[in-house]
Amino acid sequence: MKGVVFNLLEEAVLREFGPETWEDLLDDADVSGAYTSLGNYSDDEIVALVEAAAAKLGMTNGEVLRWFGERAMPLLRERYPALFANHSSARSFILSVNNIIHPEVRKLYSGASCPFFHFRESGRTVTMGYESSRKMCDLAHGFVKGAATIFCEEVDIVHHTCMNQGADKCVMEMQWAN
Amino acid sequence: MGQLMNTDPVSDPIAELNLKILKLERRLQRERTARLQAEAIAEKGLSDLYEKQRQLELLKAIATKANQSASVDDALRFAVEAICGHTGWQIGNVYMLAGDDAQCLLSTPIWHADDPDRLTEFVAMTQRMKFERGHGLPGRVLDTGAAVRICDVTQDPDFQRGDAAKACDLHAAFAFPVLVGDEVLAVMEFFSRSSLEPDEPLLAVMGQIGTHLGRVMERKRAEDKLIYDASHDPLTGLPNRLLFTDRLDRAVGAHKRRPELGFAVLFIDLDRFKLVNDSLGHAAGDALLIEIAGRLSAVLAQAEKAEGCGVLPTLARLGGDEFTILLEELTSGSTAIEIAERLQAALRRPLTIEGQDVYTSASIGIASSDAGYSSAAEIMRDADLAMYRAKSEGRARIEVFDQSLHKAAMRRLSLESDLRGALRKQEFVLYYQPIVALDGGDIVGFEALVRWRRGSEQLVPPAEFIALAEETGLIVFIGNWVMREAFATLAAWQTAHPRSVPLTMSVNVSPRQFRQPDFVEQVIAAVKESGARPDTIRLEITEGVTIQDADQAIGILQQLRAFGVRVSIDDFGTGYSSLSYLHQLPFDTLKIDRSFVNALQEKSDGNRIIQTILDLAKNLKMDVVAEGAETEHHVDQLRKMGCRFAQGYYFSRPVDYAAATALLRQP
Known part of the structure; x- marks a missing residue:
C-alpha cells in the first residue's frame, strides 16, 4: 500500500479525533508510523491500523474503511485539485477513475497496483464491479460517498455481492437521488 | 495571564514542561510541513520525469519506425x-x-x-x-x-x-x-x-x-530521385533503356497471361540526326532531341486518349538518336502502324533549332507480340532489325518485322564471319573499269573496284559487303589492300604500256578509312611501295566523308596533294555537301553520279543538272568524269555538253586484271 494512503488516514484521524488517538492506534496496531507519501508499505500495516481503529471506536472494519474513504475525499481534493477540476458531478469523477485518476497515480508512484473497476451505467444507476486481493470494497464505498458529498449529491450504495462475504468479486450499485 | 507573567518560568517545572511541549509541537509541525513540501517536490519531479520518459518513448518509437x-x-x-x-x-x-x-x-x-x-x-x-x-x-x-x-x-x-x-x-x-x-x-x-x-x-x-x-x-x-535518375534519360526526361526494358519484360509477361491484349515495340532512328549534330554542334543536337521527344510524346498522348482504342504507350530514349516506344493494350494489329505514321507526320514539320529550320525524318521498325516473343531482348532485337531495314530501304520508312528479316540478319551474321576470314584467305580481287576520253575514245585510266570471291565460285558485289565492312571496321584493312594491289597493277601497266600521258588509277576511299589518323601515311607507303607515280593516282572520296569535319578533311586532302596524289569527289550531287565549302576543298576531279547520267534520256532536267555541274567544275578548275555512261546517246550528250571523260557499260563493265590488260593492248 502506498504511503499516501497512510498519510490520508493519519490526516483523517487527526482532524476528527486528534493526535493522541493516532498515536494510540499506531501503538495498538504495532506499526512504525513513519510514512512518506512516496513510500510503499505492507498491506498488513493498513489492515492492522483499521482493526485497531475498529476496536478503539467500537466499529467494524468495514465501517472504519467507509468512514476513512468518505473523510479522505476532501483531503484528496486539497492535495490533487487538478483531478477534480474537469468534473461537475460525482458520477463523472467516479467514472474517470480507471482512465484518469489511476494513470495519474501511476505517474507519481511507479509500480502502484491500482484496482480496475468495471462500470455499467443505466439511468441514475451505476453498477461498479471490484475485484482485489485487498478486498477493500468498503473503502471504495466511502470514496463514492465522499465524492458525492463534495459535489453536493446524495447517493445510495447497495452491495449486491461482496468478497468479504465469500463472493469472488464485489458488485455495488450506486443510485443517485434526483 | 498576569499571574503567569509573575511566575518564574524556571522555577515552575510544569510551566517549563508545557513550554517544552509547545516547542516540540512547533518543531513537529515544521518537520511535518517540510516533509509535505519535500513530498510535493518529489511528486512533481516524479510526475515530470514520468512525462519526460513517456515523451522520450514516444519519440523513440516514432524515430525507430x-x-x-x-x-x-x-x-x-x-x-x-x-x-x-x-x-x-x-x-x-x-x-x-x-x-x-x-x-x-x-x-x-x-x-x-x-x-x-x-x-x-x-x-x-x-x-x-x-x-x-x-x-x-x-x-x-x-x-x-x-x-x-x-x-x-x-x-x-x-x-x-x-x-x-x-x-x-x-x-x-x-x-x-x-x-x-x-x-x-x-x-x-x-x-x-x-x-x-x-x-x-x-x-x-x-x-x-x-x-x-x-x-x-x-x-x-532522395531515393525517388536516385531511382528516377537511374531509370530516366537526363536530357529528355524520358525513361531510359533500363526502365524501358523493365516495362517491356512486364508487357511480355502480361501478354502471356492475357493474350488478347497485344503489344508492339517501335524502334525509331532519326535520319540525318548525325548531320545536325556534326554541322550545328552538340547543343543543337541536344535541342533537337528534346524537341523531337516532345513531338513524339504529344502524338502518343493523343493515342492514349483516343476513344475506343486507347493504347498504353511508353516512350524511351535508349541513347543517341534512338527512341523506342512500347505500345500496350493493342486491340488491333494495325494500331502500331497507324501510330508510327502519325509519329512520322509529326516529325515532317521543320524543327527550329537555334533559329534554323531543321528537317528530319524517322525510320521506324516495328515488332509486335503476334510473333509470340518470350523475352524483351528478342522483341528489341527484331524491332531493331526492322528499323535497320527501314533505314536501308531509303529512310523515313516504316518496316514491320517478319521472319524474312530474321533470316536476313542470320545471313548478315554469317556474312560478317566470312568477311573476317576473307582477307586472310585472299578472297578479294580487284576489277577494273576503264575511264575513257570522250574526245578520241582512248582509255586514260581505270577505277579499281573490289570484289569478293566468297567460298568456291560465288562473286559477291560490293553493295553486299562494303556497308558491313564499313560498320565492322574491316574496311580499313580491305581499303589498304585495295590501294596496294591497285597501285601495283598501275605500276605494272605503266611499265608495260608507256604513254605520253600516263595511265591513272582511281581507288575508292571509305569514310572510316579516311578518318584513320595515319591515313596519309598509309597512302604514301602504298604508293612508294608500288613504284607508281603519285600524280597518276586518284583517290575517290564521297562528299559525306568531308562534311563531318571539314577543316580536318581539308588538311588531309592538302597533305595528299602535297605528296602528289590527286583526289576526286565521288557521286557528286547525291550527298548533302554545301556548295559554300566545295570550293574550299582541294579536289582535282569531280565525278558525276550515275543517276544524273541515267536521267539523260528521260528528261531534259538531267541535261540541265549535268550542264550545271560541268559549269561549276569548269569555274572551280576541276576535271569531270561522268559515271554510268551506258548508251551511245549518253556518250553523245556528254560529249556535246563538254564533258571530257566518262566510264560505264558503254565502254566496258568492270573486268578482271587479264581482261583489263587486254583492253590496254587494243589499238
Missing part, C-alpha cells in the same frame, strides 16, 4: 496514431503539399481517430479539405513553419470546420510541421475534446517528431 518504414505513409500513419495514443487527443491527420509549388496543402488518407464512429462527420469533412498557404490551421503552419495551437476551434473565425468540430464535440486543436530545414513538407493536425494547456516540453517533442518525419520524407525524396 521512421528508420524502418518502407514508406513515408507508414511512418506518418504510425506517428499520428502514436501521438494520439500518447496525448489522448481524439483525432489526428496529415496534410501534404499539393504539387511542387508548396502553396497548397491537401488532406491525405493518413489519419487516426480513437473513436471513428463518433467522429465520422469531422473525418469526412477533413478528408475533403484543401488549404492555401496562410489559411486555416494547416495553412498557417505551412506559412509560418511553426506549430499552431487553437484553444477552441468552435470559437475561431479562421477555422473552417467549426460546425463539424462542434457536432463531434472537438474543441482544442494543435498542428505542427514536418520539416526539412526550413521547408515544410507536410503538416500534422490534432484535435481534442478537452482544452489543451500550453505544454513546452510536449511542444519540443512534437518539433522533434516533425524533424524525424521530415528526414523520412527527405530520404524518400
